[in-house]
Amino acid sequence: MASKDDGTEDDRQTLLPCSSSTSLTLHHASGDHQVRGLPILIATILICTFLNVGLAVWVAQRWKDGQLVQDGDRFCVHHLSRWSPLVEQVEPNWHTVLFNGSFLKESSYRGPAGPETDAAWEALGGDYRSVVIPETEAEEAGLGPDHVRISQHYGGGLPANVEGLHHIHCLNLLRKTLWWNYEYYRDLKLGAFKNAEFIVRYHATHCLDILRQQLMCVPDVGVFGQVWYQPEGEPRPIAFTDFNTKHKCRDHEAVRKWAEEHQLPPEKDVDMSLFYEMPGPGVFVNPEVP
Numbered sequence: 001m002a003s004k005d006d007g008t009e010d011d012r013q014t015l016l017p018c019s020s021s022t023s024l025t026l027h028h029a030s031g032d033h034q035v036r037g038l039p040i041l042i043a044t045i046l047i048c049t050f051l052n053v054g055l056a057v058w059v060a061q062r063w064k065d066g067q068l069v070q071d072g073d074r075f076c077v078h079h080l081s082r083w084s085p086l087v088e089q090v091e092p093n094w095h096t097v098l099f100n101g102s103f104l105k106e107s108s109y110r111g112p113a114g115p116e117t118d119a120a121w122e123a124l125g126g127d128y129r130s131v132v133i134p135e136t137e138a139e140e141a142g143l144g145p146d147h148v149r150i151s152q153h154y155g156g157g158l159p160a161n162v163e164g165l166h167h168i169h170c171l172n173l174l175r176k177t178l179w180w181n182y183e184y185y186r187d188l189k190l191g192a193f194k195n196a197e198f199i200v201r202y203h204a205t206h207c208l209d210i211l212r213q214q215l216m217c218v219p220d221v222g223v224f225g226q227v228w229y230q231p232e233g234e235p236r237p238i239a240f241t242d243f244n245t246k247h248k249c250r251d252h253e254a255v256r257k258w259a260e261e262h263q264l265p266p267e268k269d270v271d272m273s274l275f276y277e278m279p280g281p282g283v284f285v286n287p288e289v290p
């Protein structure tokens with residue numbers, strides 16, 4: 001109790017330097033001292049005003065959505081993302097990336113259908129197995145009582161996929177269905193291509209439309225300009241779009257790594273007939289493909 005009182009006394013002395021010096025000045029400001037005290041009073045008021053305005057500006061700059069923002073990354077990741085364990089566990093590490101917008105030079109992701117181009121895409125994590133979301137984090141992550149659960153025998157929790165990696169999977173599938181690639185992947189009969197062609201079509205247009213919605217969800221409002229290009233034999237250079245622009249990017253590698261580490265065991269390592277908790281009474285079962 002006693003130490004608590006001392007603390008309050010200390011606070012009063014240290015937190016109110018302006019008020020106490022103002023009252024000191026006022027005590028002096030009487031009779032002959034009035035003229036001498038006045039400049040001190042004015043100086044004190046000016047200093048206090050300056051400090052208060054400074055504090056107000058400092059707070060105003062950091063005040064966002066009812067909270068004081070010190071760590072911009074932390075604020076942004078909570079403000080802009082649906083909550084998931086990755087919001088807490090994966091550092092966004094926003095940094096500037098120069099996009100490679102080359103029109104003619106092929107990168108490893110643009111190569112012909114084949115094992116090399118496939119390996120480049122697979123390294124991005126688009127084909128990882130689902131991750132497990134613990135029961136305690138399900139609700140906050142937007143997973144409800146109607147979502148599929150893993151049986152207690154296999155540790156419980158809910159199977160889920162990281163949205164951003166599904167987008168990579170989708171773009172990779174669209175690459176495989178490009179008309180000049182399609183035959184190669186159709187004949188390999190792997191992954192999505194194990195299905196009948198009409199299912200592959202559904203899969204590809206599902207992917208196309210998911211990517212459309214994702215791009216419309218986060219429209220990049222940066223701009224790109226044009227640069228000069230002198231074609232051989234032409235009298236004048238021509239203006240050519242410059243796609244090599246800088247972007248503020250999240251750390252994809254950290255997201256990929258999290259998803260890799262949290263994958264479910266491979267299907268061959270579990271008894272799939274016991275893997276899921278079958279829906280109990282009251283759990284909604286869709287009468288058609290959602």
Ligand SMILES: *[C@@H]1O[C@H](CO)[C@@H](O)[C@H](O)[C@H]1NC(C)=O
Pocket residue numbers: 100101102105106107108244
């Ligand atoms: C873009 O990638 C290609 C192929 O990897 C490379 O040759 C080119 O130099 C890169 N361009 C830039 C601007 O980095």
